[in-house]
Amino acid sequence: MNYWLVKSEPFKYSWDDFVNQGTGVWDGVRNYQARNNLKAMQVGDLVFFYHSNEGLEIVGLAKVVKEAYQDPTTEDNRWVVVDLVPVEKLPKTVTLKQIKADERLKDIGLIKQMRLSVTAIKPEEFDIILGLAHD
DNA sequence: GCCAACGTTGGC
DNA sequence: GCCAACGTTGGC
Numbered sequence: 001m002n003y004w005l006v007k008s009e010p011f012k013y014s015w016d017d018f019v020n021q022g023t024g025v026w027d028g029v030r031n032y033q034a035r036n037n038l039k040a041m042q043v044g045d046l047v048f049f050y051h052s053n054e055g056l057e058i059v060g061l062a063k064v065v066k067e068a069y070q071d072p073t074t075e076d077n078r079w080v081v082v083d084l085v086p087v088e089k090l091p092k093t094v095t096l097k098q099i100k101a102d103e104r105l106k107d108i109g110l111i112k113q114m115r116l117s118v119t120a121i122k123p124e125e126f127d128i129i130l131g132l133a134h135d
Numbered sequence: 136g137c138c139a140a141c142g143t144t145g146g147c
Numbered sequence: 148g149c150c151a152a153c154g155t156t157g158g159c
């Protein structure tokens with residue numbers, strides 16, 4: 001079981017859009033590192049949903065229900081998508097500010113590789129963030 | 136809206 | 148295969 005964090009710009013695709021839709025096809029990834037992370041996802045992996053540009057906070061938790069397959073939005077077979085479903089809206093959102101302020105989270109992919117839209121989360125980081133969300 | 140970070144492209 | 152130019156992302 002692995003943990004991940006995906007970013008989305010809320011005016012493009014927000015947590016609420018995701019919940020309304022039920023199943024989210026995570027498409028549009030055009031970055032090799034992010035793609036490799038998508039390929040490494042397994043059914044049941046938990047994924048934080050982060051709002052970039054607006055919000056700047058982790059708003060919800062999702063899980064992988066279908067592993068990487070050809071991105072239907074392109075013919076180019078270099079790119080893949082995964083299917084996600086919502087698990088829960090976090091009782092308290094965890095802001096980028098909080099994450100940056102937390103010494104234990106200073107090596108998190110979200111900060112170290114700010115521009116990567118799909119990053120891996122260590123189990124201990126996952127627990128810390130979930131702890132902050134249920135604080 | 137600005138700009139830093141960084142990935143990608145293309146000329147050599 | 149290097150590296151400058153360019154484009155995109157995302158925090159501020």
